[in-house]
Amino acid sequence: MQTDVIVVGxxxxxxxxxxxxxxxGVRTLVLEKHEQPREVPKAGGLGGQILELLRYRGLLERFRAASPNPDPAPRFPFGGLDVDLTKSADSPLHAMVLPQRLLEQILDERAAELGAEVRRGHPMVGLEQDATTVTAEVRGPDGPYRVTARYLVGCDGSRSRVRELAGIGWPGTTYPEVHRLAQVTVPDSLTRFDNGDLDVPGVGRVRTGFTRTGRGMFALGPDLDVLSIYTAEDEAGEYDDNEPMTLDELRDSIRRVLGGDLPLGEPRRLSRWQFQARLAERYRDGRVLLAGDAAHLLPATGAALNLGMLDAVNLAWKLAADVDGHAPDGLLDTYQSERTLAASRALLQTRAQVALRRGQDPAADALREVVQELLTDEPAARRIGEMIAGSDVRYPVPGSGHHALTGTFAPDLGVDDLLHAARPVLLVLAERPDLLDAARGVPPHVDVRVVPTEDRPADALLIRPDAHIAWAAAVDEPADTAVPSLREALTHWFGAALEPAVPS
Incomplete structure (x- = not known):
């Protein structure tokens, strides 16, 4: 069998x-080892820059419609501290409550609508590659078979079989903390104060937010309709991610951390995880690539899903350009350079959270107190919010003297369907004859939109399918610099210069 790209996971x-x-338009086959979508609760929602990308794709409302809380207040944990962005006029970080089960359901439906084939209960057990193809050995319900493709991408998680078979190293750290998160109904036997604090038998009043003890950390969410509970404690050994957590396991953890028994109602969500900080030695081995948790693991919540889904968006258009035959030399290599840059930034802030969270001496207490005080300042809270969101990443671009927007994620430009088709777009925002003439010579696989506006960040923008800006003409930039730099950007990213050439 032949296809263009095999996705594992x-x-x-x-x-x-x-x-x-x-x-x-790339022929795509997805191989999944599990016969049914997994029910073990994992991610509880989306947050960060992926929400902006979904808006650009015209998909955000579809996700919002499935969310039990599409607009939670912008308050976020950071290493056991609180980042409160509710007073910010324009928060740099937003989230959406969406259990992973519903998230996968929407993404599965979208992939099927677009024509992707998903085979569940078909684990990949081997692979081999040569200079032009990669072949996956698959164990299907009716027996083994082989599939050949141009590329294969491992999206098969932290225990990636693809990464193992490709011989890609997996350096990093596994932390001894075990984290448990639950939502349970409020039992009648529990005393709860008006502000959400609890009276825990044998312990006393436990406030909402984070409570640090000598045995670990306990956190209580402010929602009065349910009990949102979190514990973190050091334990020996590792848990299987697919082994569900039980209510008794949660009770035992609360008893160890708080030193008392907390009455619990019926569970609505129970999940458990351990943190690792890891980055694959490389994201590509020939025609085999990695994305998501197969490529990186972060030791904190709130960033991994955002990072991994943006991996997918960055990689897809570059693979498509290669399959279609118009990718310039080295384009696919920029997937690794750009996404390892993003992963390194995410690892930086999540490892900082580890230091804040795990310290148990007076010096660590002082550090937490100072950082929490700094986070009451809006600029500091905004900076941390941008780091968590991943919006502080600026991809490197060739040449010099670039506009401040080049390499960054495109701001809201007021053009609703700009990137619905996931194609590169030359967006002309000024009524300039030189730029309009240049736009007529853009290659056919780059869309052109002319939307003149008075309040504009630049006179024109060349926007990649992943919503990052490849080139920008400053307001009133002379044609003799704007047009040649546009030609250079088109050639570098999309494999074709302006045709016919526009005189300066």
């Missing part, structure tokens, strides 16, 4: 990648 990253590839 039908979690959020693999399904997002499949949808993006099909949007670009």
């Amino acid at each position: 039908a979690g959020p990253i693999g399904l997002m990648l499949a949808g993006e590839l099909r949007l670009a």
Whole structure:
């Protein structure tokens, strides 16, 4: 059998990648070892820059419609501290409550609508590659078979079989903390104060937010309709991610951390995880690539899903360009350079959270107190919010003297369907004859939109399918610099210069 791209793993990253590839017309087969979507609760929602990308794709309302809380207040944990962005006029970080089960369902439906084939209960057990193809050995319900493709992408999680078979190293750290998160109903036997604090038998009043003890950390959410509970404690050994957590396991953890028994109602969500900080030695081995947790693990919540789904978006258009035959030399290599940059930034802030969270001496207490005080300042809170969101990443671009927007994620430009088709777009925002003449010579695989506006960040923008800006003409920039630099950007990113050439 032949296809263009094999995606291994039908979690959020693999399904997002499949949808993006099909949007670009790439034949895509997804192989998933589990026969049914997993029910073990994992991620509880989306947050960060992926929400802006979904808006650009015209998908955000679809996700919002499935969310039990699409607009939670912008308050976020950071290493056991609180980042409160509720007073910010324009928060740099937003979130959406969406259990992973619902997230995967939407992504699965979208991939199917676009024509991707998802085979569940078909684990990949081997692979081999040569200079032009990669072949996956698959164990299907009716026996083994082989599939050949141009590329294969491992989106198969932290224990990636693809990464193992490709011989890609997996350096990093596993932390001894075990984290448990639950939502349970409020039992009648529990005393709860008006502000959400609890009276825990044998312990006394436990406030909402984070409570640090000598045995670990306990956190209580402010929601009065349910009990949102979190514990963190050091334990020996590792848990299987697919082994569900029980209510008794949660009770035991609360008893160890708080030193008392907390009455619990019926569970609505129970999940457990351990943190690792890891970054694959490389994201590519020939025709085999990695994305999501197969490529990186972060030791804090709130960033991994955002990072992995953006991996998929970055990779898809570059693979599509290669399959279609118009990718310039080295384009696919920029997937690793750009996404390892993003992963390194995410690892930086999540490792900082580890230091804040795990310290148990007076010096660590002082550090937490100072950082929490700094986070009451809006600029500091905004900076941390941008780091968590991943919006502080600026990709390197060739040449020099670039506009401040180049390499960054495109701001809201007021053009609703700008990137619905996941194609590169030259967006002309000024009524300039030189730029309009240049736009007529753009290659056919780059869309052109002319939307003159008075309040504009630049006179024109060349926007990649992943919503990052490849080139920008400053307001009133002379044609003799703007047009040649546009030609250079088109050649570098999309494999074709202006045709016919526009005289300066």
